[in-house]
């Protein structure tokens with residue numbers, strides 16, 4: 001079948017592939033230690049669920065304004081101001097169908113053939129494909145494990161060319177948990193301002209940061225508004241991945257262009273989910289520190305457990321809920337367990353029944369992404385299987 005060049009430029013998200021392979025095995029009754037999914041294992045908080053039920057009962061089930069209901073846009077900018085120190089108006093906010101949709105639409109309205117977008121690696125899987133779909137070229141700038149995988153302004157500046165249109169910074173990062181500290185982020189903003197380049201801040205994990213880090217938005221920096229595009233999401237902070245609500249904060253003409261593309265594609269995000277998000281933005285945030293405390297316990301266990309495995313190194317993730325161990329020692333020499341992490345991840349799934357995502361998906365060969373959004377008990381089991389498999393034990397399960 002002849003498909004367009006633009007669809008042939010991209011691939012199915014590798015994380016989705018891992019999740020579906022693990023699901024197939026689970027459907028056959030196989031007990032999988034599942035480190036695959038990038039989503040909280042906590043339920044959506046009750047007060048948010050109740051708001052959605054109320055919305056249905058009150059028949060709030062019709063089309064809404066394309067860019068989201070005005071009370072939600074107002075609540076998002078108020079929440080962002082309160083939590084992260086920005087200063088937007090509702091006209092500078094558009095509600096999207098999840099943070100991925102926010103990034104997709106923002107990139108589609110700003111990037112075209114010949115444009116370059118700087119993406120620090122390891123990167124979230126979708127950035128390069130979204131950029132390519134829009135006709136742009138991703139320019140990958142490596143970060144270092146010794147720096148906690150945090151992007152550095154000086155490295156970004158070296159990659160800027162006359163074609164550069166945008167820099168994307170995801171802090172805390174999926175897949176590394178790397179956090180760019182506020183001062184460095186401001187230096188990156190200064191580089192973007194100097195070179196007249198957009199700075200996109202993907203804040204989907206903003207509230208999952210571990211001591212000594214604090215939630216930070218580059219939109220809190222003075223004079224950032226003309227230069228910065230903020231992408232946020234209900235998915236992780238409020239355990240609402242399935243509800244599909246994200247948002248973009250940006251200069252009004254950009255927001256209007258994003259509403260235009262939305263008006264000819266998805267239309268409004270689901271009305272009921274918008275009312276749930278309204279409650280998330282206005283209601284109690286008590287569940288967030290509870291989830292964070294549990295992630296912190298799991299982070300400690302998983303990092304310590306991984307560090308005990310021969311040939312594995314692992315940094316402390318500063319945020320999010322992913323560990324990103326380096327297993328390259330197991331891929332070298334005549335004793336190599338596999339030739340690549342992609343091959344290793346397949347073997348781990350099939351032979352040890354451990355699901356995780358290979359580093360190649362994030363531009364980081366030699367690494368594995370382990371989501372610890374799963375119980376401590378499953379973390380113990382997964383660690384046990386992983387260490388037996390890497391010790392070349394006969395039966396890893």
Ligand SMILES: Cc1ncc(COP(=O)(O)O)c(C=O)c1O
Pocket residue numbers: 038097098099100101124170173174202204232233234235241245246
């Ligand atoms: C870094 C990052 N950005 C954006 C998203 C998009 O999340 P959603 O579309 O569920 O809001 C994700 C989801 O995994 C992510 O990890």
